[in-house]
Amino acid sequence: MVVLPFAFSIGLAAGVTVTRRLHEDPDAGRWGERIGRTRLRFANLPVGGTLAIALSLFLPPHPALTVRALGAGALVGAVGWGLVDPLPAPESA
Numbered sequence: 001m002v003v004l005p006f007a008f009s010i011g012l013a014a015g016v017t018v019t020r021r022l023h024e025d026p027d028a029g030r031w032g033e034r035i036g037r038t039r040l041r042f043a044n045l046p047v048g049g050t051l052a053i054a055l056s057l058f059l060p061p062h063p064a065l066t067v068r069a070l071g072a073g074a075l076v077g078a079v080g081w082g083l084v085d086p087l088p089a090p091e092s093a
Contacts, residue, residue, distance in 0.1 A: 003066055003069075004065060004066065004069040005069075007066045007067075007069035007070040007073065008069040008070070008072060008073040009073060010070060010073065011049065011052070011069065011070040011071060011072065011073025011074040011075075011076075011077065012073035012074070012076055012077040012080075013073075013077065014048070014073070014074050014077065015046070015048065015049060015073060015074035015075065015076065015077020015078040015080075015081070016077040016078075016080070016081050017077075018043075018048070018077075018078070019043050019044060019077065019078045019081040019082065020081055020085070022041070022043035023041065023043060023081070023085055028043065030042055031043040034087055034090065037090050039082075039086035039087045039088070039089060039090075040079075040082040040083075040086065040087070041082065041087060043078070043082070044078055044079055044081065044082030045078065046074065046075035046078045046079055047078075048071070048074045048078070049071040049072065049073070049074035049075030049076075049077075049078060050071070050075065051071070052067050052068070052070050052071025052074060053067075053068055053071040053072070053075070055067060055071075056068045056071065
């Protein structure tokens with residue numbers, strides 16, 4: 001199906017755009033904070049993608065595939081941008 005790669009691409013673009021915006025915003029609050037001792041921020045948690053995939057469990061089969069592809073793209077975009085633009089390594093205590 002042609003729709004699935006298109007939906008994945010839209011989700012990927014959305015995941016990257018939202019995450020990049022949170023990385024650049026000094027007033028992002030909690031979203032700009034480090035996750036534990038990793039180099040990722042809370043903005044890199046794939047919240048939107050996870051919600052889309054969870055929602056797809058309640059949809060009919062055909063729309064569910066499209067929503068899953070959208071969610072998977074958003075998930076990859078959010079985590080991927082965190083790997084491209086990581087925080088500096090945490091200092092040893």
